[in-house]
Amino acid sequence: MKGGGRGKEPPVAGEVTGKRPKRKCLQWHPLLSKKALDFSEEEEEEDEEELGKQPVLCGEEQESQMQCGSTTEEMEEDSHEQRARRPMNAFLLFCKRHRSLVRQEHPRLDNRGATKILADWWAVLEPKEKQKYTDMAKEYKDAFMKANPGYKWCPTTSKPVKSPSSQPVSNPRKKVWSFSSNASKDSTTAKKVPKTDSMPQLNFAMADPTKMGGLSMLLLAGEHALTSREITLSTKPSLPDSASEGSSFPTDKEEILSRTVPNRVPDITESRVKSALSPLPESSLSAAPEGKPCRQSALFQLAEMCLASEAGKMDTVVSQPVDSSSAASFQQTTVMPEIKEEQADSDNCPPSSHTSTLLPSLSSVTSTSTDAIPPQLGSQNACVKKKSKKKEVAKSNDNSDIPCLTKKSIKKRNHAESNEDSVFSTIEAVAKGAWNDTEEKPKTKIQSSPSSGNSGLPKKKSKSKIKTFLKEKEEDMHEDSGQRGQSSSSEVEMKEEMTDDSPKSEAEEASIGSTDLQGSVAEPLPPPCSHSPAKLKEEDKGNERQSEVTCESTTESRGSRKSERSCKGALYKTLVSEGMLTSLRANIDRGKRATFRSSDHDASWSDDSWTALQMGPNNPKKLKKSKSKDDSSQSLGKLEEEFEKKFNSLPQYSPMTFDKKGTTVAKKKKTDSSTLPEEVSKVDKAVVQSDSMLDSASKAKSCAPIATIYPDVQGTTSMEMLVGSQKRKARKTKITHLVRTADGSVSPAEEEKTKDLNQEQDKKPLPQQNLCSEKGCYINPTSEGAKRSTVPQAAFFSLTALAEVAAMENVHRGQRGLAESQKKELAQTPVLISCADQ
DNA sequence: AAGAATGAAAT
């Protein structure tokens, strides 16, 4: 039905080639409205801000990238004739903002499930909270309307008019709005007259989702490159006048930077997530819930080691200052782990002079490596792309020769390469960083948390950076262009990291890269929490066995030279494993459910990635959370940012909040909702403090924040049921889900939750623990409170009940998935419904 | 491509 109605999309694809731009519904951006109207500032401040900023940026951006111009017109025309996309409503906004969160919680859940949950949350959300979203939606809508005066939600009639040609539009829909803005529109000012239709194509490219991503990445990379460049220059000792250089680079960089900053700040979600992810902030932020130590550190370590080993090599070479050949060899070495290890033996004594020498060589290497990589990747990429485009086709042809035979294999390969590269680059970076002195340190990073001893924050940062870097790299590879920028950026990043990590710049500073350097590399580098050597040894051994666990210990061991070798091996392994993971990275980011079940690894990674995103201070900005969207946004730049800002400004609620709310709501319900003040206030608080709360919670429980959430959620469930998705669902499915709670009342939502639980259980090896712990911590309090305060009924339902239900379900179905069957069964089950509340 | 959810708007 839907499909039929729309009809747009399908045609689009076909049209792609078509001459016409095919932008059917471009997404509308607030900016547009402004531009269009421009003078009237009826809207809100936000818009104004955007406007002011936009124009300037745009201009600049245009120059640099030349995207700007075209879209605008398209929009208008389209809007007039065709149609802009509808503005999102509050709920959608909410979804957009929270979906990622939900996904995190329930990795296995598919989107639909997520949507359901979101709906539940939304239902639970208090009006007050909702209002923000509502307001925003309204604002958005108003702006939209302004921009498109005669916009009709339903095109019905108009459609036919445009008909054929228009249909083709396509427009990947991807997030156009960022784009649109600018240029021509303003000049025209008239909303209506677009007219220029000349160059839709530019956009187009952007528009293409596939392309877009890459492109955006590219752009991003470019930005990044600039930034990095700047930094690099400044960093280099030889170049004292960073300022002059900086000035030479246009303001763009500065602007970019500035832009970046604001964005990051707003993201509550990220922070929240981060906190959730990292149970132990002090020791290892990066640690994933499952207990994975920080990989990053491992990676880092490895890099260091490599560096050290390299230094040793260099010694050998010594006389040759810039040895490209050496560099090449180095690369190879890097690739081959074994070799590395062996060479490692030699590590350790890198004379200062060598070190200095190294620098150049390293830099050269870096460039080389980067360059070298791209081509291969490019080809591969192409293959991949093809595949993605026509999976089916590929399959049919599968035979042969086609370079892209196996998608998987290729993909893997690609990843692997990328990983290697990344590693290599990392190493280089490290080397550089080490080599480099401290100037940057202070600037680049703020060493905010001295107390923990550097270990905590720095690690995180480094990790994040690395990840980011990797990502970028990959993307670059895909795109194939704009690599150098990345490489430089990566270097920069690494440097930064190094700086941060190294606590002390003092020593380094004292000797600009000379003798101390060695020391710094080998020992000082700081192992965040360096312990006694003896310990290290032991740990090392252990490390060898298990790479994962090892990481931490390895990190610690870093300092001691003895263990280095062994460590290397371990590290290498770890890296390898990581690499594998990396290949999965993409999947991981999402939920990666299908491929690997080893949720642990994935989970940790995903978490990391998230963290990384958050952290990235210098990040181009917006890697942000979701990859897909970001890309496009990035390219656009400012507009998007602005919009995002607004969007981000919206409160993001942590699951905990919902849980609480749920509880509260339940209470309300029971109570009759007459009085909620206290509770409400509490909730609000919770919301506000959610971040902190989460942290604490996470800390307390290494297990998983998510798990913690569950119980509450369930509690919430009771409430949700009513609110949930009755409307449509009820109609279609009717009351599909009826679950009986302890008291006998039924709750629809529960079913879902239960499902989730089951899923999780399946996934997670130790559901029991979680449950138990959860019970202890959470439920009791909640339930108690609920009971006391209000009615007993709801209070009853508790984990136990849930558990029972879950168990039953499990028995029946065994595993996940059968929502329908479950529903049916449930329905059959004797339950009654909401009436129970009476 | 379908579909999950909610909401706004049009029909």
Place this chain on the structure above:
DNA sequence: ATTTCATTCTT
């Protein structure tokens, strides 16, 4: 009342 469609993304 009902239908459309906005967003996201797996299946």
